[in-house]
Amino acid sequence: MKLQCDVEVVNRLLPSYGMKSRGKGARAVVSIGKHLDKSSHRSIIYMMICTAKDRTGAKYKLKDNIEKFFSWFVEEGKATVRLKEPAVDICLSKADANSLKSFLAAARLADRGSDSSSLPLSTLTPVRARDVEQLKKKLTIMSKKDYPLTSNFPYSLEQLQVSYCKLSRVDMRMLSLKALCKLDLSNNHIKKLPATIGDLGCLSELVLHNNHLEAFSQALCLSTLQRTLRVLDISQNRLQSLPAQFCQLRELVNLKLDDNKLVCLPFHVGRLSKLRFLSAAHNQLTVLPCDFRKLSLENLDLFGNPFIHPNPLDHAMQLKFPLPLQEIASRAVADLRIPYGPHLIPAPLCQDLEVAKACQCGRICINFYIKTAVSMNLHQVSHTVVLVDDMGGTDAPVQQHFCSLSCYSEFLDNALQRGV
Template sequence: MKLPCEVEVISRMLPTFGMRSRGKGSRAVLSIGRQQDKQAGKGAAIYLMICTLKDKAGSRYKLQENVEQFFTKFVEEGKATVRLKEPAVDVCLSKADVSNLKNFISTVRLANRGTDVGTISLSSLTPAKSSEIEKPRTKMMITSKKDYPITKNFPYSLEHLQASYCKLARIDMRMLCLKKLRKLDLSHNHIKRLPVTIGDLVCLQELNLHNNHLESFQVALCNSTLQKTLQSLDLSQNRIKALPIQFCQFKELIHLKLDDNELVQLPFKMGQLSKLRFLSAARNKLPSLPHSFKRLFLENLDLFGNPFEQANPLVPSIQLKIPLTLLESAARAIINYRIPHGPHLIPAHLCQDLAVTKTCECGLSCLSSFIQTTVTMNLHQVSHTVVLVDNMGGTEAPIICYFCSLTCYSQFLDKYLQSIR
């Protein structure tokens, strides 16, 4: 069997000569097999062979009755040490696959005891290939169509993949097999739709889809494991008109770029993105900002070039129904009193309705019976740095406000009229 990992062979005689080990492992392939000796016949001993880039032919160490001790305290971290009697060296292993390392240690134990290892697959002790020893590739940059791999797979060890200016019409399914991928840059392509399976990239932290042909962002992606890992998302220069309500489940988002789309509104529960620090949604079609926007705490905000409407608190949209319907009263009670609910207790469509309840300025909730208006908000209230909203030097934008009753709206009007006198 073979085990790729990092290895350092430390002689225990070094302190005797006043020397120390360099404390750094080298990429290597370890093999366990029988010594290729025609004279030895079937009784040939089992050896451990270590091949590195500097020594592809490999160094061999006999295993039978030659292991003094095993150190496996950190085997779950891919680390272990095998102490040999002759020569007096410690073979220190690190950065190994945990499952393969455990199997490897078990085989070494059997070989040391002289137990019959006929049932275990042994390797031929032949020099390793350079491709077996080289450090796994973690970064790959492709910036033209001619360089895009057609017949070869992407290295499974990739953590950062860029495939820009390749005229991709869809995401290559081979990319979705790269389970270690942390950063995926597919900017400057022709991608129209994102596959749901992109949510299977359990380590993905950065996704760049700048300058593509995207028209929507699927709800299924918002419900995937990306909501726990995604920290940076670039959807700028696409054709997106709206983002789903579930988009705000990306609770780990820090950077979000939505510039140069066709957005007519931002996600209803934008304020739930508690870790968001950098937001840009310049040159869209936003008439106003959602009510929850004022709950954000940003470091940088760019909303330049949106056709924001003039806020007019004195001209509200009245959707208040008096008396309240039974559904409205029940919905308000569930949210205001934090009554547990879910699809296992009430119909699923009611759960969806409760997910979009509005919050009145008094702090209480309302569902479909409310008064809506817009007020002006200085964007410095939510961001340390604000890019000017227009060429006139403004940093204010209209934000939607809701009122659950005529009383709440009247109290708001009194304060507003006093402030403008």
């Protein structure tokens, strides 16, 4: 039985001499095995701890020598074995939880003097230097020849960059790296993202710059990335749209969408309340969604998009007289601020309310409205704005919806008075 983990051996007598342990473990291989005792000529079961400083290992007898096990945090890969002689505590940490449980079970059996044939014993031999190296937290691979084909990625990785390796898909071995906080797969040929990226529970930064992505799946938007993802770079890909659920990634602070083929931004982009840096330059945006007004950014870059020149008289009318009952019901739920959900009102109404548009009068409209575009200075939503065009402008068209003819007429009257 062998276990790779961090180990600190604490002498319990140190405090009586006015001394403290250093409180830091060293990477080690801990083994349980038999060793021939020269004095008694009997095989005795020992626990052996090998570190980088002592690769030959220090041995501790196990039979009737364990005073107590401390295993409250075994699920976190931590445990302590208290020995009677010598008076030391063997503190184990940064271990695989399942391997640690098996190791402690074997140590208990050895302490009780169980038949050695029932124990998963190892040979007590010196370890290789690579077995006791410190955990690797960061790995950068910048060429195909350096890409690991026969060996796994170190499970302890927190940052992984794999670029210029011509990957056509995400290597599933990467998705078992549960401590991963940053994953950089820029400059590859990836066309599709597996939904299991959402299982990386610590992932806060995902960089996919310069790939061949054609879609960003709904499953990713509804995964644990909702709670962890702060930086997303999907610039220089082949995206034409983003799903409505994209705005569920509400922890996003920095979003890069440059050099795609986006014809629109998600309708509820204003729900990204923590977003501070947004760049969507060189896309196919002609108008911004009305929800864009709710953003509060530090830096905004929309340069190189074919924005239309807004004219209040150019409008699309999607009204019906009288309004359908479903539209009236949906508007009433919103106007009266009635709590709603699939368990309270019919599911179609819930779906309608998710795409509700706000009229300038304060009421909402769902599927029946008049739509036009109005000019907005982007400094209203961002402290710093990259020029929208070569003419030095910082204005862009934003969609405006009206719930009725009277609201649209009032808007036109005001626009004419301002000379728009």
